[in-house]
Amino acid sequence: MSQTIVIKIGTSSLTIPETGSLALSTIATLVETLTNLRQKGYNIILVSSGAVGVGCGRLGISKRPQNLNQKQAIAAVGQGRLIRIYDDLFNNLGQPIAQILLTRHDFKERSSYVNASNTFRALLDLGVIPVVNENDTVATDELKFGDNDTLSALVASLVDADWLFLLTDVDKLYSADPRLVPSATPIDLVARHELSNLDIDVGDSGTNWGTGGMVTKITAARIATGAGVTTVITNGKNPTNILDILAGRAIGTRFEPQPRPENARKRWIINGLVSKGKIYLDNGATKAICEQGKSLLSAGILAIEGDFNSADAVDLYAPDNLPVARGIVNYSSNELQLIKGKKSQKIYEILGYEGAQTVIHRDNLVVID
Known part of the structure; x- marks a missing residue:
């Protein structure tokens, strides 16, 4: 070839x-x-x-x-x-x-x-x-x-x-x-x-x-x-x-x-998209994403930075402030401010509608080596 x-x-x-x-x-x-x-x-x-x-x-x-x-x-x-x-x-x-x-x-x-x-x-x-x-x-x-x-x-x-x-x-x-x-x-x-x-x-x-x-x-x-x-x-x-x-x-x-x-x-996600914000993860979420190939759940989010909408790309950061991944979010920054740290089962109760169970699905996540 x-x-x-x-x-x-x-x-x-x-x-x-x-x-x-x-x-x-x-x-x-x-x-x-x-x-x-x-x-x-x-x-x-x-x-x-x-x-x-x-x-x-x-x-x-x-x-x-x-x-x-x-x-x-x-x-x-x-x-x-x-x-x-x-x-x-x-x-x-x-x-x-x-x-x-x-x-x-x-x-x-x-x-x-x-x-x-x-x-x-x-x-x-x-x-x-x-x-x-x-x-x-x-x-x-x-x-x-x-x-x-x-x-x-x-x-x-x-x-x-x-x-x-x-x-x-x-x-x-x-x-x-x-x-x-x-x-x-x-x-x-x-x-x-x-x-x-x-x-x-x-x-x-x-x-x-x-x-x-x-x-x-x-x-x-x-x-x-x-x-x-x-x-x-x-x-x-x-x-x-x-x-x-x-x-x-x-x-x-x-x-x-x-x-x-x-x-x-995933090459498109990491290179084609422009990040619109940051999501800071706890240790458990960081390990689940980087080592186990899991999706990001709302319970593992510590903090949100930036103003972004659903379907935008964001960068994910570990507790030590190092970037670990990029992904396409299912929720806006305003919605994530309300559900961060909460279990997925609580999303309907907090937002008043049935949203996605994951904040970022693993198919839309790219881990940064």
């Missing part, structure tokens, strides 16, 4: 920092590399930033705008130009591409999520390379991914990818920001048990033209590896690194994946 690779390239790799104009030689090398991989039998998905940067260049704007409406307008100018460049370069090599623009809504709604997965699969079966970006022109703050690192990780989970490559402006992850700390040491491998507790000073800002930084890449690595996807951070100015890494060379920083979740619905 063909391996599926998601490649995310950031604005810092696509543009010349001093001017914000496109680094055409880098893009051409990227296109040639991805076409080569496609010809070798790999399924390829490219998640590309750059629409706002290209739009700024077309409009003579020297600095990335901060206003949402202005960014959306400029992205509309730049997206057409960006996809045309990709189409021209890929077409010269005989490789068809498709443009896919996504918002958080496409992952939040189950039907949209499944439809997006089917569309990607159909394109890959046709030998097409999808070129993905956030739909900046219509996304509101609530429906935005925030950065394309997160988007690429969610796409990797969606398509059940084998690899996620995060191409950026540094060669790998360091113990601190090497631009600020000359003594920072490189990190070649992050083992699966190390990522959840990874706590290093990596800085939190991207370039003048980008939106991400190393923090967003670590977040993306957590999402992707949690879905069983091997993730690599490497220098985007050298796209041929992808070929070398696939051939076994130790380039960049590699994040070991967790065991791949078999249940597609």
Whole structure:
């Protein structure tokens, strides 16, 4: 079976920092590399930033705008130009591409999520390379991914990818920001048990033209590896690194994946949905969920945080304040405030109607390893 690779390239790799104009030689090398991989039998998905940067260049704007409406307008100018460049370069090599623009809504709604997965699969079966970006022109703050690192990780989970490559402006992850700390040491491998507790000073800002930084890449690595996807951070100015890494060379920083979740619905719950609140559990409920695969009952709830409705996703926390699971609730936050700590048999008496016996059914629960 063909391996599926998601490649995310950031604005810092696509543009010349001093001017914000496109680094055409880098893009051409990227296109040639991805076409080569496609010809070798790999399924390829490219998640590309750059629409706002290209739009700024077309409009003579020297600095990335901060206003949402202005960014959306400029992205509309730049997206057409960006996809045309990709189409021209890929077409010269005989490789068809498709443009896919996504918002958080496409992952939040189950039907949209499944439809997006089917569309990607159909394109890959046709030998097409999808070129993905956030739909900046219509996304509101609530429906935005925030950065394309997160988007690429969610796409990797969606398509059940084998690899996620995060191409950026540094060669790998360091113990601190090497631009600020000359003594920072490189990190070649992050083992699966190390990522959840990874706590290093990596800085939190991207370039003048980008939106991400190393923090967003670590977040993306957590999402992707949690879905069983091997993730690599490497220098985007050298796209041929992808070929070398696939051939076994130790380039960049590699994040070991967790065991791949078999249940597609549970991958959607943990990666597709946005948590709307928190539920704090007692020791008995924590053990029942994490060790015994049980549903969450109202009796095991200590406290509620946030304002959410029935069928929203929430995160579950153990008494030591560590997150242990995510699930889809059968009750709103207001209802849970009334029935928390109470036995299921008391729900009708308290609420005045017959509700679900479980707060979160085990089929709608995903334990965080």
